[in-house]
Amino acid sequence: MTAPRILVTGAAGFIGFHVAQRLLREGRAVTGLDNVNAYYDPALKEARLAQLGGPGYAFHRIDLCDGPALDAVFREGRFACVVHLAAQAGVRYSITDPQAYAASNLTGFLHVLEGCRRHGVGHLIYASSSSVYGAVTAKPFSIHQNVDHPVSLYAATKKANELMAHSYSHLYRLPTTGLRFFTVYGPWGRPDMALWLFTRAILAGEPIDVFNGGRMRRDFTYVDDVVEAIGRLIDRPAAADPAWSGDAPDPGTSSAPYRLYNIGNSEPVELTEMVAILEEKLGRRAEKNILPMQPGDVPETFADVADLARDVGFSPRTSLADGIGRFVDWYRAYHRA
Template sequence: MKVLVTGSAGFIGFHLVKHLVNRGEEVVGLDNINDYYDVNLKYNRLANTGIHKEDIAYGKEVKSENLPNYKFIKLDLTDQEGLNKLFEKYKFDAVCNLAAQAGVRYSLINPNAYIDSNIKGFLNILECCRHQKVGHLIYASSSSVYGLNEKMPFSVNDNVDHPVSLYAASKKSNELMAHAYSHLFNLPTTALRFFTVYGPWGRPDMALFLFTKAIMDGENINVFNNGNMKRDFTYVDDIIGGISKVFDHSANSNPNWDGQKPDPASSKAPYRIFNIGRGNTVNLLDFVSEIEKNIGILAKKTYLPLQDGDVSETWADVGQLKSELNYEPKVSVAEGVKNFVEWYKEYYAYKELEAFA
């Protein structure tokens, strides 16, 4: 297949590009390399895929030196003209849109970034897919869309009309926009609601990265909601395995969809929503204990109240992804944290540290 992966300098996008190339697809990666977090990490991910910083220029396609059938282009989703040219040139069979302004708390500070990237940018992707008759659009949604929902585990069949952050609202908006295009233009679309993805090359604004850095630097870690937090931590390899299965199963209409009892996760149109997580909820302090075990240092903790825009618990019902696409997450939290800490030490060249009580 000819595949476009947007957000290819990002955490999940970087891993997905390598997976798709290894399974034989022709892949184009796109990213605007913004400075929401350390751009050096983004450039180093790109370098790992054979794309070097000195070769990158806006709008210029760069061929990988070590991954066959991979090219990268620095482009912004709001650049409608640039996107149109790219889609016209490659006639993509499938698109995986992972590019977005991420982060719940940042949406309280810079809301316009979320409208530009997650709404306007996503509209441009939809329009390009529509006009170039792309066979399947897969896109990143988020567990944050569940908002004030307290029914656990979170099910794609439940209502998600009470977001608690603009980020969450933008992701719910993407699902609504995608349904309109699936209905109007018969464009197959699949939303993936990611649940707390972690692993090597992860984002520096996520808990595992923040905790690891602080513990190794001898600084306090911030533990919100006084430690009463639970997350469905999902290792990146399991996420990539799930996305790969979605590539092989385009969204179809649900012949049993009932307008009298509408299922939010499917439609008469070729439209699907899946949760993609591990399907287990882990206490945040237990997660911290795994980090401490692998670093060999006990964390100094600062307990704080729940932050605005955050929720105390997430837990994915992944039953539909399992039953329909045979999705099976395999990596335990213990194994996943170990892999991350080993990567972090190597990437930042930390020496082994002695444990202390």
């Protein structure tokens, strides 16, 4: 009997690559999908893809907005589960090019939902973001809080994904699980994120831009912890919550087979502390440009991961010092720095 196949969209991306690699190592049959666009260096994406392979692996270079091509992949693959990690990422870039977010994160996500509906997918796991908490100030951030006040278009598209997923869970009983990622970092990471930008600049003897006077606090989450959580959720399709009530609706669950989870380290760290750890691992001091808060940013993220721990027996546990050390080792090897 053929092993159930899993579709991983965004397989050339940071988290998608790690998820596909983990599943292949477990002997799973995996189909990867990515358009390998130029939002950041395509050479890095190609290098990730070069690490994937084996008898159970297939790859399609397709844009999510190409509905017919994506539908053909679904029809051929007969996927047991879809792990949808492809998206247009980045809070600040959503101010520069909002159309890219509407295309990938809205139209593209709709095509994924339709593929799941039409071809009997048993479970859709998709990437949301901690950005959906927006103007919420009560900490830690909980999936049971209302998140109707995004402060960037990127966050608004991710909130829209959660609403779209819920409608398909309700209408078609499609089990959907949304994952709100909190500042994921690690080897093979994204060049547009702070850890990569700071590492490159410090090694080059260039100043780093430190926003909000360095008082930003982030719930940094190591990529292996994220992948572990996804691995545990794949074979646990979302189920309806029998206690859910429309009189007092819980945003994190539903009478439909729909769930949300935070995936964060649950230990916010100030940006200045992150820089200090990075300086120690690199053996160099950083020259800092102290700048104000950027539009669309929030001063702090802090994940409540109690639901994740309760349902799959796991919460992220990699310390920032260990995680940054592993990233620096990878970065030096990758760049021969």
